[in-house]
Amino acid sequence: MALKIMVVDDSPTVVKFVSFSLKKSGYDVITACDGMDAIEKISNLSDDVSLVITDLNMPNLDGYGLIEALRQNQQHADTPIIILSSEDGDDDRERGMDVGASSYLVKPFKASVLITEVSKYLN
Amino acid sequence: MSENQPLQYRIQEEISELAASVNEIVTKFRDLQNPLKESSEKVPKATKQLDKISEQTEAATHQMLDRVEKIVQQVEDSKKGLDEIKVCTKDGRTDDISALADDLIEKADITCNDAYTIIDALQFQDITSQQMNHAASLLEDIEVRLQSIMGALKGQPSDETHDEKRRDRKTRVYDPHADLFDKKTDQLAIDDMFARKG
Incomplete structure (x- = not known):
């Protein structure tokens, strides 16, 4: 059975692009449009999400909030979380690390780079 | 002179009201200066x-x-x-x-x-x-x-x-x-x- 990856971004273009790249590499993809949507979908899933890819700036609940919420949950305390953001300042990366992200990719990115990053955690 | 005194008071009163209103306008313009400056920068x-x-x-x-x-x-x-x-x-x-x-x-x-x-x-x-x-x-x-x-x-x-x-x-x-x-x-x-x- 294919591993499940959750993609969280308020940009439908990014969600489509990331989902396409992940599906081509054999992963199952679930999508969410913001942090709240992601939490709701993850809590309603019958099986585990193996990895989360999230944007930072999103309405309702941003990426930092989502990571904090997931890290507080015992089930997702160790789930790899990759931040995907156009913000490449030191502050954003440090804050991402502090809340518990596993790695940080800067947009725009190459699909091959994303797949390599995902494989680091799932292979 | 005594007839002029009330007039003098009235003039003084008018001037002080005018000064207060000029002061109010100046304060208002000062308040407007910041948003205008910020807008022109944006x-x-x-x-x-x-x-x-x-x-x-x-x-x-x-x-x-x-x-x-x-x-x-x-x-x-x-x-x-x-x-x-x-x-x-x-x-x-x-x-x-x-x-x-x-x-x-x-x-x-x-x-x-x-x-x-x-x-x-x-x-x-x-x-x-x-x-x-x-x-x-x-x-x-x-x-x-x-x-x-x-x-x-x-x-x-x-x-x-x-x-x-x-x-x-x-x-x-x-x-x-x-x-x-x-x-x-x-x-x-x-x-x-x-x-x-x-």
Whole structure:
């Protein structure tokens, strides 16, 4: 059975692009449009999400909030979380690390780079 | 002299009222100075952002068109290769067929990679949409400030309908530094930072 990856971004273009790249590499993809949507979908899933890819700036609940919420949950305390953001300042990366992200990719990115990053955690 | 005294008092009173009202106007203008200054700073910023969007959209489109041109050329070459395979099949030249097939497989791989490059380049939509939201938020901010200045000049307190309008406005969420080509940090440095922490 294919591993499940959750993609969280308020940009439908990014969600489509990331989902396409992940599906081509054999992963199952679930999508969410913001942090709240992601939490709701993850809590309603019958099986585990193996990895989360999230944007930072999103309405309702941003990426930092989502990571904090997931890290507080015992089930997702160790789930790899990759931040995907156009913000490449030191502050954003440090804050991402502090809340518990596993790695940080800067947009725009190459699909091959994303797949390599995902494989680091799932292979 | 005694007749002039009440007049003098009245003049003094008028002057002091005039002074108070001038003082009020000066305070009001001082209050208006900041929003005006901030607004005038935001207009060039928004214009710059819009110019950047236009440049980056153009660059991304050129990048994609170059790749599409390459893909079309590969398809044309592949068609020629298939025609040659047909001729070889008729003539029974199996060795040539195998070589041509290998060439076609190689061309298909190149075409596939070019298609992926186009997909990568399509991310410009997300980046430019964030830049446009940034520019729009700057312009909306200017509108709010100008409306508050107009209100102050008319002596109106706070415009409630304007506050309602602001509430109804689309929530704009964007990365203010989103950029298609100009990255301050390379990915390796970021990976290194996370690895050190891990």
